[in-house]
Amino acid sequence: MTLVMKFGGTSVGSAAAMRETADLILQARDTWGDVVVIASAMGSKPVKVTDLLLQGADTAFAGDRETYPRLAGLLRDIHYEAIDGLLSPDGERQIILAEIERFVERFTSLCGAVSILGELTPRALDTISGMGEQMSVRILAAYLRELGYDSEAIDATELILTDSNFQNATPQTAGTRERTQARLLPLLDNDAIPVVTGFIGATADGVTTTLGRGGSDFSAAILGQALEADEVWIWTDVDGVMSADPRLVPGAVSIPTLSFREVSELAYYGAKVIHAKTMRPCVESGIPLRIKNTFNPTHPGTVIEEDAAPTNGALKAVTAIKGVSIINVDGKGMIGVPGIAARTFAAVARLDVSVLLITQASSEQSICFIVPESSAAAVIGSLQHTFADELRRRDIERIWSRDRIAILTIVGAGIQTTYGIAGRIFSALGDNRVNVMAIAQGSTECGISIVVAAEDVGRSVEHVHALIVNQGERDDIETG
Ligand SMILES: Nc1ncnc2c1ncn2[C@@H]1O[C@H](COP(=O)(O)OP(=O)(O)O)[C@@H](O)[C@H]1O
Numbered sequence: 001m002t003l004v005m006k007f008g009g010t011s012v013g014s015a016a017a018m019r020e021t022a023d024l025i026l027q028a029r030d031t032w033g034d035v036v037v038i039a040s041a042m043g044s045k046p047v048k049v050t051d052l053l054l055q056g057a058d059t060a061f062a063g064d065r066e067t068y069p070r071l072a073g074l075l076r077d078i079h080y081e082a083i084d085g086l087l088s089p090d091g092e093r094q095i096i097l098a099e100i101e102r103f104v105e106r107f108t109s110l111c112g113a114v115s116i117l118g119e120l121t122p123r124a125l126d127t128i129s130g131m132g133e134q135m136s137v138r139i140l141a142a143y144l145r146e147l148g149y150d151s152e153a154i155d156a157t158e159l160i161l162t163d164s165n166f167q168n169a170t171p172q173t174a175g176t177r178e179r180t181q182a183r184l185l186p187l188l189d190n191d192a193i194p195v196v197t198g199f200i201g202a203t204a205d206g207v208t209t210t211l212g213r214g215g216s217d218f219s220a221a222i223l224g225q226a227l228e229a230d231e232v233w234i235w236t237d238v239d240g241v242m243s244a245d246p247r248l249v250p251g252a253v254s255i256p257t258l259s260f261r262e263v264s265e266l267a268y269y270g271a272k273v274i275h276a277k278t279m280r281p282c283v284e285s286g287i288p289l290r291i292k293n294t295f296n297p298t299h300p301g302t303v304i305e306e307d308a309a310p311t312n313g314a315l316k317a318v319t320a321i322k323g324v325s326i327i328n329v330d331g332k333g334m335i336g337v338p339g340i341a342a343r344t345f346a347a348v349a350r351l352d353v354s355v356l357l358i359t360q361a362s363s364e365q366s367i368c369f370i371v372p373e374s375s376a377a378a379v380i381g382s383l384q385h386t387f388a389d390e391l392r393r394r395d396i397e398r399i400w401s402r403d404r405i406a407i408l409t410i411v412g413a414g415i416q417t418t419y420g421i422a423g424r425i426f427s428a429l430g431d432n433r434v435n436v437m438a439i440a441q442g443s444t445e446c447g448i449s450i451v452v453a454a455e456d457v458g459r460s461v462e463h464v465h466a467l468i469v470n471q472g473e474r475d476d477i478e479t480g
């Protein structure tokens with residue numbers, strides 16, 4: 001039996017966390033036989049190594065030559081402290097310290113080059129930001145060896161073949177399968193434990209790419225699919241997927257079972273606990289996914305599979321994304337004119353901006369959609385250019401945006417089929433003076449997304465969450 005286990009930044013964030021992680025790896029190995037480990041960059045909150053690497057690159061690009069050397073020192077300290085806590089002086093300590101030192105020097109010289117050239121390409125950003133995982137896997141694998149187990153740190157640049165869409169690369173399934181099986185199966189046959197970098201892959205030319213922020217979960221699913229694993233487990237710092245972000249809602253409860261569709265909707269609309277792309281390889285290969293807490297491993301966490309248990313109540317979780325803008329294209333001259341929507345979204349697509357939610361008034365007098373706040377001005381410019389004639393003729397009266405918007409998403413498989421659900425949600429918001437600016441039924445039909453002003457989002461999450469936990473007697477949501 002093969003189990004792929006991914007450990008997030010907090011699970012490898014310190015020597016103590018890495019000890020817990022190593023215990024979990026060895027226990028799983030006793031039960032499953034073959035275990036493949038994926039690790040993220042060290043990230044004991046609030047300091048995430050990936051953030052430090054990106055900050056170094058960004059400040060160097062801005063011409064600041066003081067910050068990246070300071071960050072290099074911090075990177076060295078974080079990794080050296082873990083090494084000192086895990087590896088003995090008569091073991092591999094010096095060798096691994098020297099390996100980390102080489103990465104720190106590389107970071108410093110790459111940032112130096114960025115500051116001199118005044119150029120920071122997405123390709124350079126991927127090389128720099130992927131180094132956190134390259135450092136953490138070397139420490140974890142060395143610690144497993146120190147405990148007496150055969151283990152090898154592997155850069156996923158050897159396994160995950162991607163396109164060259166730097167920062168958000170797409171894996172190529174066939175090439176990845178071939179490389180992964182060729183590299184990992186012999187190790188597993190020899191009872192070794194591969195410890196693979198999350199987050200990164202490489203183009204056919206061997207250039208490092210990254211799979212998008214939080215992408216180590218996706219790495220685990222990609223490797224699970226490539227190895228035809230029996231299950232993929234994501235180890236993090238909470239008891240699975242919860243009814244809301246526990247950092248925002250202290251009363252959030254763990255959800256024992258969810259379907260792939262429900263989790264995809266939650267992840268897409270901001271639940272950071274799992275990366276939105278993780279589900280696809282698992283769905284394609286029918287591999288169940290489990291989310292568990294490294295720091296509370298006896299808790300069963302959340303199991304995600306196609307046939308999740310039917311729900312008693314309809315609502316399971318609420319999530320929110322901030323930092324988005326609403327864009328409106330309004331005009332009576334749009335009524336019944338074919339192609340307005342197509343031209344609107346073509347204008348957005350030209351900017352490579354992703355649209356998070358769309359609604360259209362039934363009279364076709366307005367199209368409204370949501371984009372990241374950072375893209376709003378460019379989107380407005382592109383739409384004004386596209387519809388210059390219609391604006392002149394006043395067929396389109398106004399193209400406008402509003403910043404400081406949030407999307408609230410409520411998920412649950414029974415949401416469409418249970419009477420009164422939408423009414424209860426809107427009453428909860430209305431009774432608490434939250435103005436609803438737009439609504440969309442989730443594309444996967446198990447969610448409702450509601451657009452509200454950013455200042456209302458905290459209250460909205462709180463009151464909708466109260467509805468979730470007060471749905472009466474339920475056995476699909478744990479309340480303890
Ligand atoms: N619905 C949710 N359920 C559980 N955790 C959530 C949810 N929404 C947001 N989170 C946040 O996701 C965090 C875990 O993701 P992340 O910080 O990326 O961990 P890791 O470093 O282990 O990948 C949790 O600490 C929690 O604050």
Ligand SMILES: N[C@@H](CC(=O)OP(=O)(O)O)C(=O)O
Nearest residue numbers: 008009040050213214215216
């Ligand atoms: N280290 C990368 C990838 C990742 O998935 O990290 P984590 O598992 O800690 O969220 C990031 O911060 O984006």
